[in-house]
Amino acid sequence: MTKEIFSENSEGGLRLDPRTKLLMLVVISVVLTTGGYGQMMTLARPLLAVMPIVLLACSRRYSAAVICSLTFALAYFAEIFLLQFVGGLLNFILLACVGILVRFMPCIVMAYFLVSTTTVSDFMAAMRKMHVSEKIAIPLSVMFRFFPTVRDEYAAIGDAMRMRGISFAGGKPLKMLEYRVVPMMMCSLKIGEELSCAALTRGLGAPIKRTNINNIGFHAQDYVSILLCAISIVAYVQWVLVS
Amino acid sequence: MQKPTTPQAQQANQQIIKLVNVNFCYQTSALMQDDEAQGGLCDINLSLNRGECVLVCGESGCGKTTLTRLLNGLIPHFYDGFSNVEKTDDVNASEYLQGQVIVDGKDIPNTQLYELAGTCGSVFQNPRSQFFNVDTTSEIAFGPENLGLPESEIIVRVQDIARQMHIEDLLGRNIFKLSGGQKQKIACASVAALQPKLYVLDEPSSNLDMASVAHLKDQIECWKTQGKTIVVAEHRLHYLRGVCDRVLCMRAGRIVADYSWEEFEAIGSKERTALGLRAFSLDELEALEMTEDVAAPETPASAKHVQAKMLLLNNFIYSYKHSDNALSIPEISLPKGGVIAIIGANGAGKSTFARCLCGLNKHFKGKLTISGYCERRKKLGVNACASCSARGKAAVCRALRESSFANAARRKLCFMVMQDVNHQLFAESVLDEITLGLQSQGKDAEVMANEIEEILSSLHLSHLKDAHPMSLSGGEKQRVAIATALASRREIIVFDEPTSGLDYTHMQRVAQNISQLNELGKTIFVVTHDPELILACCTHALMLQCGLAKDNFALDQVGRHKILEFFKHEAAS
Numbered sequence: 001m002t003k004e005i006f007s008e009n010s011e012g013g014l015r016l017d018p019r020t021k022l023l024m025l026v027v028i029s030v031v032l033t034t035g036g037y038g039q040m041m042t043l044a045r046p047l048l049a050v051m052p053i054v055l056l057a058c059s060r061r062y063s064a065a066v067i068c069s070l071t072f073a074l075a076y077f078a079e080i081f082l083l084q085f086v087g088g089l090l091n092f093i094l095l096a097c098v099g100i101l102v103r104f105m106p107c108i109v110m111a112y113f114l115v116s117t118t119t120v121s122d123f124m125a126a127m128r129k130m131h132v133s134e135k136i137a138i139p140l141s142v143m144f145r146f147f148p149t150v151r152d153e154y155a156a157i158g159d160a161m162r163m164r165g166i167s168f169a170g171g172k173p174l175k176m177l178e179y180r181v182v183p184m185m186m187c188s189l190k191i192g193e194e195l196s197c198a199a200l201t202r203g204l205g206a207p208i209k210r211t212n213i214n215n216i217g218f219h220a221q222d223y224v225s226i227l228l229c230a231i232s233i234v235a236y237v238q239w240v241l242v243s
Numbered sequence: 244m245q246k247p248t249t250p251q252a253q254q255a256n257q258q259i260i261k262l263v264n265v266n267f268c269y270q271t272s273a274l275m276q277d278d279e280a281q282g283g284l285c286d287i288n289l290s291l292n293r294g295e296c297v298l299v300c301g302e303s304g305c306g307k308t309t310l311t312r313l314l315n316g317l318i319p320h321f322y323d324g325f326s327n328v329e330k331t332d333d334v335n336a337s338e339y340l341q342g343q344v345i346v347d348g349k350d351i352p353n354t355q356l357y358e359l360a361g362t363c364g365s366v367f368q369n370p371r372s373q374f375f376n377v378d379t380t381s382e383i384a385f386g387p388e389n390l391g392l393p394e395s396e397i398i399v400r401v402q403d404i405a406r407q408m409h410i411e412d413l414l415g416r417n418i419f420k421l422s423g424g425q426k427q428k429i430a431c432a433s434v435a436a437l438q439p440k441l442y443v444l445d446e447p448s449s450n451l452d453m454a455s456v457a458h459l460k461d462q463i464e465c466w467k468t469q470g471k472t473i474v475v476a477e478h479r480l481h482y483l484r485g486v487c488d489r490v491l492c493m494r495a496g497r498i499v500a501d502y503s504w505e506e507f508e509a510i511g512s513k514e515r516t517a518l519g520l521r522a523f524s525l526d527e528l529e530a531l532e533m534t535e536d537v538a539a540p541e542t543p544a545s546a547k548h549v550q551a552k553m554l555l556l557n558n559f560i561y562s563y564k565h566s567d568n569a570l571s572i573p574e575i576s577l578p579k580g581g582v583i584a585i586i587g588a589n590g591a592g593k594s595t596f597a598r599c600l601c602g603l604n605k606h607f608k609g610k611l612t613i614s615g616y617c618e619r620r621k622k623l624g625v626n627a628c629a630s631c632s633a634r635g636k637a638a639v640c641r642a643l644r645e646s647s648f649a650n651a652a653r654r655k656l657c658f659m660v661m662q663d664v665n666h667q668l669f670a671e672s673v674l675d676e677i678t679l680g681l682q683s684q685g686k687d688a689e690v691m692a693n694e695i696e697e698i699l700s701s702l703h704l705s706h707l708k709d710a711h712p713m714s715l716s717g718g719e720k721q722r723v724a725i726a727t728a729l730a731s732r733r734e735i736i737v738f739d740e741p742t743s744g745l746d747y748t749h750m751q752r753v754a755q756n757i758s759q760l761n762e763l764g765k766t767i768f769v770v771t772h773d774p775e776l777i778l779a780c781c782t783h784a785l786m787l788q789c790g791l792a793k794d795n796f797a798l799d800q801v802g803r804h805k806i807l808e809f810f811k812h813e814a815a816s
Contacts, residue, residue, distance in 0.1 A: 121381035121388075145375060148419045153666070159603050160667035163654055164727065165680045179669040186713055187665050191372040198373035198430075201315050202437065203360030203389035211388045213397050214381065 014058035018126035020222040021114045024051065027229045029107045031236045036243065040235035046076070048232050049102070051225070052110040059117050068109050075101035120144050125212040138204070145195070146188070153187045154180075259441055259472045260291040260314060265342035267309060267318060284309050285496040287342070293440070296463070296473040298483050298504075301493035302519025302746040307476040310493070311445045313344055313351070314474060315365040320356045347440055361390060364439035368446040368744060370426035379416045379429050386437040397436075404432050408462065422589045424455025431462050442466055444475045448482065449744030452589045452772045453813035456482045478746045481524045482814070484508075492518055519746040522775060525814065529807050532778070552579040554735075554766060555612040557647075561599050569595040571790045577783065579613060582757055582767045584777045584798075586806070587787035588813060593770045596787065597737050600768065602653035611656075612647040613734075657735040658728035662743065664720040668712040673704060673723055676712050677730045698729045701759070718749055725756060729763075736760060737768040742776045754779035774810045778803060 057065040079098045127137035268283035299307045312318040319340045344351040376382040387397045460482045490507040492500040559572040570592040670676040699705045702722045742750045757780045786794035796802045
């Protein structure tokens with residue numbers, strides 16, 4: 001029972017090693033944004049695009065998964081069938097939209113999955129296993145901690161702006177950006193300072209080998225994901241060599 | 244181990260904290276000023292024995308936060324400062340600090356922060372910003388992990404602490420989804436996981452409701468029975484009664500008095516308020532009510548003739564995603580021109596109510612109706628209200644004695660002074676801040692300038708009008724926010740926890756500001772956990788429980804008693 005508390009993802013669902021997730025993010029980004037079509041790539045592209053969506057569904061983020069799969073299916077369909085029937089400027093616009101959606105959306109979905117399902121502590125453990133220096137690992141893990149904070153601050157500032165009737169309707173987009181960003185930086189600075197105090201008084205940064213109670217490691221699901229990534233890489237390399 | 248033989252050695256062993264002739268002064272940059280950071284320290288001599296539980300009190304900026312930072316090593320290792328000695332390039336941090344600081348035999352300036360982690364545990368003021376992880380279990384394990392303890396021991400420690408503090412149900416949760424009180428519990432647990440000998444708490448209760456404060460008290464008592472030494476810097480004293488046995492009063496960086504708790508309470512409420520301290524206990528507040536016959540804040544003259552006028556809130560029902568109704572008030576009427584306290588435990592729907600009132604929640608269908616509103620607006624010569632201008636005729640407006648406001652209209656009618664005022668200050672100077680967004684009203688520039696001048700002087704901000712809002716103190720920032728509300732002619736001003744973490748003097752100032760606004764005929768809502776503030780300035784109370792309006796009463800003699808009973812009940816639960 002004790003093991004359950006410490007090793008199970010509290011939100012339930014599929015649990016992947018953070019290193020697998022990182023690998024997938026890199027592979028998806030590289031292959032989808034720089035790769036083209038033809039031969040094995042015709043197979044690898046949809047495979048890579050579908051993977052993050054499947055992962056979302058497996059981690060019980062159903063609504064996000066449904067929205068993403070519909071958008072992607074639509075864009076993919078448009079790219080393959082619709083583009084040849086329209087011409088001129090419309091073709092250009094459609095191509096741009098569809099291209100961005102098909103190429104970048106899976107990367108964004110994967111990044112979202114990575115950030116939302118990895119705890120700071122898992123991430124630190126993964127960084128250690130990959131022998132990444134603490135100088136890089138600590139700032140990166142603070143970033144994980146900061147995403148939700150920034151979101152909260154952003155919402156609070158947005159409320160304050162709406163209350164004051166400050167909006168983009170004023171026609172000064174640069175000023176708007178300033179009103180948004182300056183208070184957010186001030187608040188983040190303060191929170192960052194308090195956060196550092198709390199972390200330092202609890203011994204962060206000690207030159208001791210840090211323990212980590214999160215047991216990360218590769219399981220069946222990791223091997224499957226890595227295999228799929230390997231297939232995509234082979235397809236990509238082949239495509240690069242041919243073209 | 245050698246047994247100490249001489250009395251001196253024994254005494255030294257008993258002592259956990261020893262400060263000798265300590266002087267310290269912050270080196271603050273203009274932008275990062277906050278009230279607490281003003282206070283340096285002057286000639287501090289202090290020794291504490293093991294197992295003592297000490298309260299450090301005094302008004303804001305008296306140096307009590309600085310004292311706690313000295314004990315946990317944040318000074319001099321995190322906060323730079325300079326001593327009276329001229330600072331040169333080659334002095335290292337420890338030389339800004341004069342005197343001797345010894346905690347558990349460790350000389351603080353020459354000890355690294357991480358070496359202190361197992362000695363001194365710190366709990367801070369803001370529950371939002373003192374956790375490093377996103378989930379609770381890793382947060383509690385975080386300290387021991389940093390010290391490199393073996394995994395099996397960490398797991399045992401986390402479980403022990405969870406059992407001890409009755410927070411098993413909080414393990415494995417996302418910290419961002421916890422309430423303030425729960426976050427503070429996790430903060431206490433994660434400090435306790437390091438098993439320090441000394442606990443230093445810096446205003447741990449300032450963002451908590453009464454029930455969470457009671458939990459905090461239990462926690463401190465538990466540490467006390469374990470024989471730990473505890474130092475608490477606080478404004479709110481009532482929960483520490485019977486917990487702390489020694490009280491240090493500070494003023495302007497010096498320790499001015501060193502009492503036992505009994506001596507401390509004997510100084511009486513006059514002296515206490517002079518020291519800038521909050522009430523010793525809720526009983527004391529009640530006794531004050533009884534004896535001094537504190538007249539209920541008089542209904543201001545301007546409010547009297549509108550007394551019959553009411554605010555009618557309809558259909559105030561709102562729920563967040565994936566949860567039950569956070570707020571469910573089908574209909575309620577509140578006095579226009581009153582100061583209405585909104586009270587209730589954490590999660591009772593107070594903030595939701597305030598946000599709905601200000602029109603900040605999208606898809607919220609509730610309405611606010613003000614009786615007699617149009618008539619007054621007509622007299623003031625201001626544009627007719629939204630519903631009247633929709634009809635397009637001023638004549639209709641005069642006849643219409645009621646006007647109702649939906650979400651968007653309420654955003655122009657109400658203004659919220661947020662708990663963290665930093666979120667609502669945008670401009671580069673106080674004057675710009677106040678004029679921001681006003682141009683659209685198309686008023687005569689000169690009239691407007693005069694009006695703003697008046698507002699500034701009434702809030703004692705005239706001398707600051709060219710200052711950057713972010714360089715002001717917390718109280719001044721709050722007044723700038725109030726000024727923006729006045730300049731944009733809001734009728735309803737909502738304060739969200741305006742006095743959390745404030746001492747008596749500053750709390751009184753906020754109460755004065757609120758009363759002053761009320762005299763201008765504004766209706767004020769105050770979301771608060773602070774009984775002293777309510778007694779000082781509110782005229783009406785709305786009590787929420789689980790999103791329902793449980794009670795709604797005027798703060799006359801009976802009402803004031805009811806308020807005190809409510810807070811006592813909260814503290815006892």
